[in-house]
Every structure is written in structure tokens, then in C-alpha cells.
Amino acid sequence: MTIPSFVIGIAGGTGAGKTTVSRLVTQNLGDDVTRIPLDNYYEDRSELSFEERQEVNYDHPSAFEWELLRDHLETLLEGQPVEMPQYDFEVHNRKDERTTVEPTDVIVLEGILALHDEAINGMMDLRLYVETDADVRILRRIRRDVLERGRDLEGVIDQYLSTVKPMHERFIEPTKGHADLIIPEGANSVAVNLIEEKLHAEIEGNAMRNWERGSLERELAEKRSPDLDADE
Numbered sequence: 001m002t003i004p005s006f007v008i009g010i011a012g013g014t015g016a017g018k019t020t021v022s023r024l025v026t027q028n029l030g031d032d033v034t035r036i037p038l039d040n041y042y043e044d045r046s047e048l049s050f051e052e053r054q055e056v057n058y059d060h061p062s063a064f065e066w067e068l069l070r071d072h073l074e075t076l077l078e079g080q081p082v083e084m085p086q087y088d089f090e091v092h093n094r095k096d097e098r099t100t101v102e103p104t105d106v107i108v109l110e111g112i113l114a115l116h117d118e119a120i121n122g123m124m125d126l127r128l129y130v131e132t133d134a135d136v137r138i139l140r141r142i143r144r145d146v147l148e149r150g151r152d153l154e155g156v157i158d159q160y161l162s163t164v165k166p167m168h169e170r171f172i173e174p175t176k177g178h179a180d181l182i183i184p185e186g187a188n189s190v191a192v193n194l195i196e197e198k199l200h201a202e203i204e205g206n207a208m209r210n211w212e213r214g215s216l217e218r219e220l221a222e223k224r225s226p227d228l229d230a231d232e
């Protein structure tokens with residue numbers, strides 16, 4: 001059983017480069033790391049029509065199911081697997097299927113409000129905030145939302161001005177105050193290499209701890225077995 005030893009949070013505005021940073025710092029770490037996109041914990045909106053879902057404010061903290069996320073992180077930290085929801089941006093709703101996530105040495109939580117919740121911040125060992133200028137972020141978002149999330153230009157602009165920008169200023173930007181490190185301009189290679197090295201060292205250290213725990217458990221079992229034999 002793997003008990004995760006290192007939880008890292010990566011927050012920042014839309015288009016800042018959170019997903020890119022999280023992908024780059026974990027891509028060489030194989031199965032020892034689990035990436036949890038906060039987006040998967042958007043509330044289920046199946047009771048609403050597509051038109052109603054288009055009107056939801058997805059940048060307000062109330063858009064997320066925090067209780068479920070806390071519960072899943074706690075379960076993983078106890079060494080147990082969870083059934084993580086999946087999200088479909090094109091229809092603004094959760095998918096029907098879930099993915100089984102096994103506990104791994106390192107857990108990376110990534111999303112606009114990854115540093116918002118006090119209890120979740122308390123579970124993290126390293127809190128990062130990716131900071132990128134607003135003009136760069138909106139340009140990236142237009143391109144991504146049109147090409148990958150089924151939106152049109154007018155829709156992206158309306159949503160940006162009505163909710164994305166004001167919520168960024170009110171809720172997301174202030175979480176920078178909870179960060180241990182601020183990464184400028186997203187995926188800068190110096191920051192990415194340093195974080196990757198740190199995660200690598202954590203994984204090696206945790207493998208050793210898990211091995212020691214395993215051999216201690218084997219030793220105790222061996223000491224107990226003569227008594228068990230005697231009882232039979």
C-alpha cells in the first residue's frame with residue numbers, strides 16, 4: 001500500500017499555464033504521481049438544461065464540490081483508491097463515468113482555485129501559484145476554448161467580461177497569498193526543472209519509507225506466526 005508523502009497544489013488564473021506546468025513536472029515520473037484536475041470536481045449540473053448550464057458562474061468557489069474533493073484527498077492520503085469524476089467542458093457537465101485513482105507517492109492538484117480551500121491547503125506540502133499577465137491568458141483562452149472546448153469568440157468574450165475576469169480578481173488572485181512559490185509566465189524551464197527534481201527526490205524517499213514499513217510489517221508477522229501456530 002502506498003501512502004502519498006507529498007501533495008502539491010498548482011493554482012492560477014485561466015490560461016496561466018497550470019495544466020502545462022503540471023504536465024511538464026510530472027511527465028518523467030511515471031506511475032509514481034497522480035494528477036487531479038480541480039475541474040473534475042465541478043458540481044454535477046444534470047438537473048439543468050444546456051442553455052441553463054451556459055449561464056452558470058464557473059469561476060465562483062460555489063461551482064465546485066469541495067466536500068467530495070476533501071474526502072477524496074483524505075482517502076488517498078490514507079492509502080486508499082477513489083473514484084474520481086470526469087468533466088466535459090463542451091457540455092458544461094460531469095461525464096457519467098468515473099476513473100479509479102490509486103494512491104501514489106506524489107499527488108498534484110491543479111486548478112483555478114486549487115489554493116482556495118483552507119482544509120485542502122492544510123493537506124498540501126507545496127503550494128504554487130502560476131502568474132501570467134491577463135492579456136496573455138485571455139488570448140490563450142480564446143484559442144483553447146474555440147479549438148478544444150466547442151465555444152465561439154463572442155461567447156468566450158461575454159463569459160470573460162461577465163464572470164471570469166471579476167471572479168479572478170475577487171477569488172483567484174487573492175489565493176496567491178497562500179502560495180509558497182510564485183511561478184512567473186507559466187512553464188518557465190528553471191521553475192519546472194526545480195520542481196521536477198523536488199518531486200523525484202520525494203518519490204525516492206517515499207519508496208524507501210514504504211519499503212521499510214513493508215519489511216517491519218513482515219518482521220512483525222513472522223514474530224507473531226509461532227504464537228498463531230501454538231493456538232491451532
Ligand SMILES: Nc1ncnc2c1ncn2[C@@H]1O[C@H](COP(=O)(O)OP(=O)(O)O)[C@@H](O)[C@H]1O
Pocket residue numbers: 012013014015016017018019020021140141144185186187188
Ligand atoms: N509558456 C507557454 N507558452 C506558450 N503557450 C503556452 C504556455 N503555457 C501554456 N501555453 C498554452 O496556453 C494554453 C493554456 O495553457 P494551460 O496550461 O491549459 O493553462 P491553464 O491550465 O492555466 O488554463 C494551452 O493551449 C497551452 O498550450
Ligand SMILES: O=c1ccn([C@@H]2O[C@H](COP(=O)(O)O)[C@@H](O)[C@H]2O)c(=O)[nH]1
Pocket residue numbers: 013014015018019039042058059088089091092093111112164
Ligand atoms: O463548464 C465549465 C466549467 C469551467 N469553465 C471555465 O473553465 C475555466 C477553468 O479551466 P482552466 O483550464 O483553468 O482555464 C474557468 O475559468 C471557467 O470559466 C467553463 O467555461 N465551463
